[in-house]
Amino acid sequence: MSGPRMADLPLHSDVRGAGSSDSIVIIGEVLWDVFPDSACLLGGAPLNFSVHASRLGLHPVLISTLGSDDLGRRAAAEIRATGLDMGLIGRSAKWGTGTASVALDADGQPHFQITRPAAYDDLTLTDGQLSKLQAMQPAWIYYGTLFAARAEGHATLQRLLEALPQALRFYDVNLRPGADRLELVCELLSAAHVVKLNESEAESVGQYLDLPGSLEAFCRQASARFGWRAVCVTLGEHGCAMLARGEFVRANGIAIKVADTVGAGDAFAAAFVHGLSQEWPVEEIARFANRVGAIVASRAGAIPEWSILETVLA
Secondary structure: OOOOOHHHOOOOOOOOOOOEEEEEEEEOOOEEEEOOOOOEEEEOHHHHHHHHHHHOOOEEEEEEEEEOOHHHHHHHHHHHHHOOOOOOEEEEOOOOOEEEEEEEOOOOOEEEEEOOOOHHHHOOOOHHHHHHHHHHOEEEEEEEHHHHOOHHHHHHHHHHHHHOOOOEEEEEOOOEOOEOOHHHHHHHHHHOOEEEEEHHHHHHHHHHHOOOOOHHHHHHHHHHHHOOOEEEEEOHHHOEEEEEOOEEEEEOOOOOOOOOOOOHHHHHHHHHHHHHHOOOOHHHHHHHHHHHHHHHHOOOOOOOOOOHHHHHHO
């Protein structure tokens, strides 16, 4: 994907875009996570991120598509209950609402089997919708790999990025089976200004691009190659490694009893963006994001109830 690099943007600061520092456009999948006990919980990384970002005081605008089916009606009701704006969540008559079968290993780590195509693969943006987004002047755009893995999503994402050239681009890699082609990942990395990936994803990307194995060297060399302003590698229970404004830090994880880790990375990502938007010191961003991710991992489901107060007490 082509587009302006972050160095070309008229930034208000190291990490802020041209619009309001707390507005973020999020594009991608909404789906139901189906657990081994047949419980269905609403999720999808973009939706999870949107809900957690809203709880942190950011202003998310979620762009997705639901099916014209019972799962779609249930999803719409639950999304409304979170307080998110439904204005850019459409309905597809072509495909059903997305689902993902979730298997949890002994450590609560999820493994996904995702049904495609799904309603979110039928997502399109009209000229009128793009004009409204342009008028908002959002500071950020969030995207992941799953939505862009099919041609339809790739084209729609490209159109959105071209329509909002002043927004900072946050890429949460989130590799999933069938949406893990490293050629595509590198294209999406090259379009980003801020990147989050987990340790396994960093290892795969590093091997593919012949980058060094140490976390600091990986972050610095990848940032130099792609022009990123910030990058974070999450390390599960061991916390995270973060590079921003030229400063590299490692922050220890938070000791918790894990219920499941579904959605914890999305909560971490929302806290990462929040800290960057607020121009916090890099070490504080890393610690805060660890706390938010740990709170969500300690509870079942991708978007369990939690409050901002808990991030102070955690």
